[in-house]
Amino acid sequence: MRTLSRRAEAFRPPRFPFGDMTLTLTLRTAFSRARSLVLVGLLPLLTGGWTSGPQSTFETHGPVAKTQLDVFYVTLWVSVILFVLVAAVLAYATLRFRVRSGDLSNQPPPEQSHGNPLIEIGLIVLSIGALVIIAVPTMRAIWYTYDVPEAERANAYEVTATGYQWWFKFEYPQEQIEGSGALVTGNELVIPAGRPVRVNLRTVDVIHSFWVPKLAGKVDMMPNRGNHLWLKADEPGYFWGQCAEFCGESHAVMRFRVIALSEADFAAWLAQQKSPARTVPGTQIGATPAAGTPRVEFASYKYEKQRPNSPGWSEGFDRAPFAAWQQKQQVDAGEKPELIAQGRKLFIEKKCAGCHEVRGHEGAGISGPNLTRIGARTTIAGGLLENTEQNLHRWLTEPNNVKPGNKMWFGGYVVRNSETGAWEEQFSINDDEARSLVAYLHSLK
Amino acid sequence: MQAITKSDFIGKDTAAAEKRPFVFTRPTAKTGLVSWLTTVDHKRVGLLYGVSSLIFFLVGGFEALLIRIQLAVPNNTFLSAQTYNELFTMHATTMIFLAVMPLSAAFFNYIMPLQIGARDVAFPRLNGFAFWVFLAGAIILNVGWFVKSGAPDVGWFGYAPLTSTAYSNQFATDMSTDLWVMGLQILGVSSVVGSLNFIVTIINMRAPGMTMMRLPVFTWMTLITAFLIVLSFPAITIALIALMMDRSFGTSFFEVSNGGLPILWQHLFWIFGHPEVYILILPAMGIISEILPTFSRKPLFGYPIIVFSGAVIGLLGFGVWSHHMFTTGMGTMATAAFSIATMAIAVPTGVKIFNWIGTLWNGQLQMRTPMMFALGFVWMFMMGGFSGIMHSAAPADAQQQDSYFVVAHFHYVLIGGSIFALLAGIHYWFPLIFGRKVSEAWGKFSFWAIFVGFNVTFFPMHFLGLNGMPRRTFTYDGNMGWNSANFIASVGAMILGIGMAVYFVVMLYTYFKGEKVGRDPWGARTLEWSIPNPPPEYNFAVIPTVHARDAFWYEKNHRDEIEREKAKSAAEEESHGGIHMPSQSWFPLLAAMALLTGGLFFTNHNFMGAIAGGVVLFIAVYLWAWEGPGGYHLHLDKDGNPIEPKDGQAHH
Amino acid sequence: MSALAATSSHDSHGHEHDQSKFHIFVQVAMLLAVITGIEIVAIYLPLPHWVVLGVLSLLSLVKFMFVIFIFMHLKWDKLLCTILFFIGLVLATGTVTALYFLFSVGDSKPVGPAYDAAALQTVSTMISSA
């Protein structure tokens, strides 16, 4: 269990859900796996390590998720107590009244009793009582989690999240940009920490669901419906989110991130975002790269083509994702202006611009994610892959192998022949082209 | 006074049949293929249901194992996304509609008429029809695996607009969703027709003295389940019709760009879907309510309350559907109302649990294999019920919905509940049906393998869900803290698979080679055990008269009185012309086949073919009505063997 | 078996009505026709909406009951038939009502391109039809 021990460093020590008892798994990986298989009866005890992770609903970082967790604990406690009581009686009855001898034919049967109304009614009343205990906090939480509380409404920030097959668009209606409407980003939602955020939920195709477990439970993005949710991050941080409604082939890899920034950082980020796409000095369209550029060596290029979806994570990134995000905001050292210029040219030639917007540059499409600041994102392809050179390179050369069914491949790289119905290649990206495109995209900070 | 024959035809006996047109000469084969194809015997129909549903259970289980292999390790590439989506859709559809429901129907068919002292169901030919239609629906659902379009891949509740032509399956012809729609539609016909038959049978075909409050609990649960089916299936039928029209005739019920509201699909689906889950569990509860008293040698504790709570569960089940939609933004009032209503269901369910424990109390518990499964049921169902209660708290559910916590919940109630009870039922009634008994050692071994495997598979899923793992994901990353739980679950699934395999091998072995047993091997309490095993075609040589709730228990304790009474009834019945038996018929099969071909043509958008199927269906039904119920009379010798009439033609 | 016991008293009861049923049926049919007439007239009367709504519901209910109890013999049949049918009827009514309310609350007001233009559209049809 490599992950277990590794994660023990990466995250807070796993917490045992039934109390304050902390149970850190220090056992050797293989040993622990073998044990958990043998000691089935003790599974719950061994599962302390299973309540912690990037999408754990136990590690809440905001009042909405906290409220929901509290309700969960109430239901959990009531259930556990009732279960222990009833199961104990059941176990007692089973053991106590068991007959060991197989043959009962000459034994008189037990008394043929038919019931006892008093016990029945007593138990019914008891059950109702238990349910009331659950119902009261449930009702309170339903109203609390529904919308930003009245008192905080003035302070609330508003964003609109829109689901696409299979990525998320985020709009900032409060941040209007001269000439191009509201600020738009994709797949990574940046919010102010400590402020309630109301997220309007929309979709352009099928039903998706917006779920950031550590901040708030999910609410669906329903076509022709104006759903919304609210959340608040207590502290700045980096949070995992995922689409939680089956939405077709790549539902499993429709992920996103939420980054909460302190008030000052957020303001700075907004200011940066509102400016047009970054242009690296000396990269005019048309400039050709110096001949004979050496092939980029990918030190850790470990993907084989036949693997449709390979690991999208690296340990270094996981250890400090927020720091990695902040790092990403900085301009990369060693930018190659010629390569970038070539990439920018290719971006138009290869029809990328028809689907993607790079505000201030040539792109104007809206059917794909906005790429104005793609270089500053920690992830690509709907939160699936870490935004590294290798991953982006791979995404551009063979998107179909990264994300099954994605609409950049189907409808972009390949299009359907309206007569035969077969998919035919429209364009492809070779390694050299990909390298310059990667350079260009990574220059967009 | 009540020793009248239980025939469902009124008036004269049919005259001699020589001159009937050829199509109406009724099949009379008692053995061989034709006898099965034309059968109207509720026991044979029950067996047909049983065997086909068990085959589908294996198919569904096989699909589940593939799912678990894919999820055993992160970023696995064993299955493609597309295949995975097809697998979980078909796994669920198969398990629910082709395994658990028909397996319950198998017991309804086989056991229920025996329990109420009837010779047959009210409409024998309709009963055969229900089975063949079921088979037609099952075939349509599964042909996707063998054709280019692929199997349905929209999830078992097929949320619009993913099912619209625009979004489903971009790689092939988009027929797979049509197959799903048509398959479910046809299965609905089968279920509703079958249930109407059961309702009439239970209300109208009871032996004299078998009042409603003396019905065995399994029969009561059959009745309630049948009501749930006839009242909930119309909702999904309408939803499917709307979807079908969207896909084939350009309407826009769920077409978003024209203003369609996908949430309407969800409402209609769950108006059906929630009662459906009680359709899956109530028969199981009925079986448990038979097994526990038998092996405790005590009557069921609080019979009236168990029956009443079953009815209350059924009724409340119609008012909670939106708890599957807590995350759709229904608004506070609706969410609160459905949350409370859902919690309320815990009360009647709890009552059942308490009464089962009450049944054990002070009993003489014999730990036979059926009893093991039954006790396993009570434990496991309770756990599933409690996770259901956790779901019912809407704010908590916001974190659990569409996560593996739900998967854990419903497998606990579906496997720990329904499947455990059905497996218990197979063990329990096996001696009655085949006259042989499963070896205790092997039975218990399979129980423990299944029990352990089941818990190892599904208990970790609670944690997976709460730890943020969404369901219906063909892959997951290695850094999410889900690896060990998933791996353990997959190992558990293999153990579970081995347990199941052992179970079925043992059953097959027992069928051919098992220990032969006599009448009433368990010391049971209800009427089905009062007849020889395997039961003769006519069930009861003499229709019993019922004097008490546990009718057979009473019989065993009042032998003389019963003997006298039986002799009297037998004479009376003979004076009425003997035992009336329904005639076999080809038309149920023919009508179902017409539905199958018509349905297949329709999914292929070949509407002429569909209409042709409809015409054949009409003709088959017409001829069916034409040939009439028919029927013949049996006379028994004193060993209970039918006396053949001299000309060898017992039929009309 | 209470149902069996109840039969003998029921017999004579049922037959008394047989003779006059023809007239009952015809009278009921006339009544239903008249009610239908009233319904059609009611929608044109200058009354408040809720009054017309109430009247329509009430009259439909009356018609409904007349048909099931007289034409469909429920009045003369065993109570069980009535109970069976009313299980379905009550559930269906409840479900329709629940859906009505679920779709009437504010959260259910559709939002989206197919609807946002709706307001404009109705206004323009109102103008053009005026």
Next chain:
Amino acid sequence: MSSHSASGAIDHHHDATTSTGIPNKKLFMWTFLASDCMFFGALISMHVVYRIHPPAGSPDPRSVFSIELTSFSTFILLMSSLLMALAVNAIQKGNVRSTRNNLLGTIFFGLIFLACQVYEFQHFVHDRGLTLSSSLFGSTFYTLTGTHGCHVAIGVLWLILMYIRSFKPADAEQSSQPWFIMSIVHLLVFAVAVILGVYVVVDFAHQMHVPTFSVGSFLSGHLLSLIGLAASIGGLMFLGRSRGQVDFGERNAIDVESMGLYWHFVDIVWIIIFPVVYLLEYI
């Protein structure tokens, strides 16, 4: 005509062979109708939901409907219900002739209702531009009323079969008459009559609005259809002529009664649909 001369020999309120005394078929039918309540409940909900929230561009139902026609067909359906009730009443007294007449009347009224609906639909499609796919209103309206229409059509078919059934000779097996073939011929002739009848009625209703319409030219235009219609009605009379004892009578009351229950149910569904779908739009 009836093979049972003594009326009242069968107690129609009690079937001694069942536990409750209710005949199986009746119980079946009532349970089925309970189920059908949910069926139409779901359909009506669907229509109502989209009436609460009409999408942009929905037509104003008032500009589509013609309330006179619908009122007329509502009335027709009510009358058919009356005849159906009378048919059941008659067969319970063993009066086969009266039963047949009432059945035929019910069929007739049922067909008028269907013809009205066919006319209404094609009028809406061609003159008002409302089609299945033109708007959600069209989708739900046609599906709801069309499903009801299908119920009516099935009812009519059932009535026709029952009508034919009432001619089954008492000694069908022995008699020289090939009754089975006859009944199929009967059915086919009926089908021709129905199709021609509906066609003529619908076309008549359609053309009435054309300014150049005259009855004479209409009749001459449809001469062939009309002759066919008359011929098939004659054929029906011929096939249905009295030929001695029939195997139909009081015993079959339960069959007619179950069919009647179905027919009345179709009527009460319309009792709901008429105000909900049509009348409510006007208030």
